[in-house]
Amino acid sequence: MSVQERKERERAGRERLIVATARELAERQGWDAVTTRRLAERIEYSQPVLYSHFRGKREIIGAVALEGAAEMAVALRAATSAADGPRDRVTALARAYLGFAEHNPAVYDAMFRLDGGLAFAHEDTPEPLKDAFAALLECLGEVAGDGVHPALFTETFWAALHGLATLTRARRLPPEDTARRVELLVDRLAVV
Amino acid sequence: MSVQERKERERAGRERLIVATARELAERQGWDAVTTRRLAERIEYSQPVLYSHFRGKREIIGAVALEGAAEMAVALRAATSAADGPRDRVTALARAYLGFAEHNPAVYDAMFRLDGGLAFAHEDTPEPLKDAFAALLECLGEVAGDGVHPALFTETFWAALHGLATLTRARRLPPEDTARRVELLVDRLAVV
DNA sequence: ACCCGATCCTAGCAGCGCTAGACAATCGAG
DNA sequence: CTCGATTGTCTAGCGCTGCTAGGATCGGGT
Structure with a gap:
């Protein structure tokens, strides 16, 4: 059971990382600079990972x-x-x-x-x-x-x-x- | 001299056509739908023609x-x-x-x-x-x-x-x- | 009749949001 | 301990975007 909990914590942490990174990037260079590719690169995961947390850029x-x-x-x-x-x-x-x-x-x-x-x-x-x-x-x-x-x-x-x-x-x-x-x-x- | 004038008139007319078409398209389907390709197709010219009138989409x-x-x-x-x-x-x-x-x-x-x-x-x-x-x-x-x-x-x-x-x-x-x-x-x- | 410049188009670049399908890691059952 | 299933992640690619280089074509001036 604790394994599942750990995974969920990690997932939640990564989701916060995505949102925080998107925000920082948008604040620094504007929302136009927030592309799924750049965002994925900054969080050091591939693009599709973003779509396992959010339906798309809109939701981010x-x-x-x-x-x-x-x-x-x-x-x-x-x-x-x-x-x-x-x-x-x-x-x-x-x-x-x-x-x-x-x-x-x-x-x-x-x-x-x-x-x-x-x-x-x-x-x-x-x-x-x-x-x-x-x-x-x-x-x-x-x-x-x-x-x-x-x-x-x-x-x-x-x-x-x-x-x-x-x-x-x-x-x-x-x-x-x-x-x-x-x-x-x-x-x-x-x-x- | 009148040849040049005719050409300028035609150019001005085409420019008005571009603006009117962009406006109509934007009003009907939103600015996101106003792409240079669609716009070019509607005025029945190729894309580069747009750029001989305007620096880019922004100027349109x-x-x-x-x-x-x-x-x-x-x-x-x-x-x-x-x-x-x-x-x-x-x-x-x-x-x-x-x-x-x-x-x-x-x-x-x-x-x-x-x-x-x-x-x-x-x-x-x-x-x-x-x-x-x-x-x-x-x-x-x-x-x-x-x-x-x-x-x-x-x-x-x-x-x-x-x-x-x-x-x-x-x-x-x-x-x-x-x-x-x-x-x-x-x-x-x-x-x- | 010819040449040359203006005009326009085809084709292509890099980047976009988003996704299918392959691959690896991990878990539970026997 | 091993094996199959499940979960998670990545590579590669689709169709689209704004924009542009370079070749073809057309028409006016000599």
Whole structure:
């Protein structure tokens, strides 16, 4: 029995290695550089091994996305819990969100830009994604204002942050004024 | 001399054909389906002909993006000019923007999600892109509010719309509540 | 009528995601 | 301890991608 357990542990370890390697490679050289061949070479196995863990490249992206979602949830909660008062909490949340997107662009892409084969806004959405949204909701629900559904407010605020994150990184927006845009967003959207 | 002119006309016509075909194919089957081979086959020329007009696939995407930007500017101005009062104008603008993104997803992707090799937020940004931003600015500058730079306000509002457009289309947001999210956005962001 | 330059196509390169089938290592039964 | 079955891994290859070198062909100018 322990032989089987050891094998399963090794398998799980290798799966983590695949995800971590894919993430690192994507973060360093972009997702285009994450090819099954390169990935296989880095983990020192042949290509088909990847397909014994994941159905394809899509699912690897999805795995990175889930890992990222869990980390983002932690980062957001850490930022909000360190701030006093609803307004400062929202500002801290927004900064933490954009900071995460800026410092983990490949992970952010895996979560929200690429197709990782994950379900969103469903009952069968994976737990880490629901939890990341919950982290947003916990903070933003406080400032939705009267007569506005907290989830709807959260979605809208999130969309605004997502727009800032993606347009800035795609050089569609000059990065210098990000702080002022965030300030404007918080000032106008949050009811305190 | 007229021979040369005829040839140039024919060349220009073929270039338009390439762009239109790429756009149609992308709109119908997604950008992944727009391969140089398929594109060449549809215009009834061989692949290398594409490269005598554009440096590569990237530039073809860029050409579609420019065409789309011009159309979007027209659509936005048409929507705003049909509305009375700043508030209704902003609502109309937001709806027109999201409508354009929804009905021309491939063109929208070419403009804002894919790399078409175009410069943004620069002095050497192509004219159609600057003009599309100008169309936003004309309407949104009115409602920036005191002490807020119109361009900064426009960028922020635009980012929010972009976030809604992309997250909705990527199924990250349920599409039913789009209208309410827009209403919330206009209510809170625009100063009337 | 001929030549020469412009124009276009055939063929091919390296790399992609993914998989069939061969091969080796390991396990359980006799 | 040996043998067959199972499991795990690799080599090789398919059809596709974006892109390009080099040869053929066509048409205008002399």
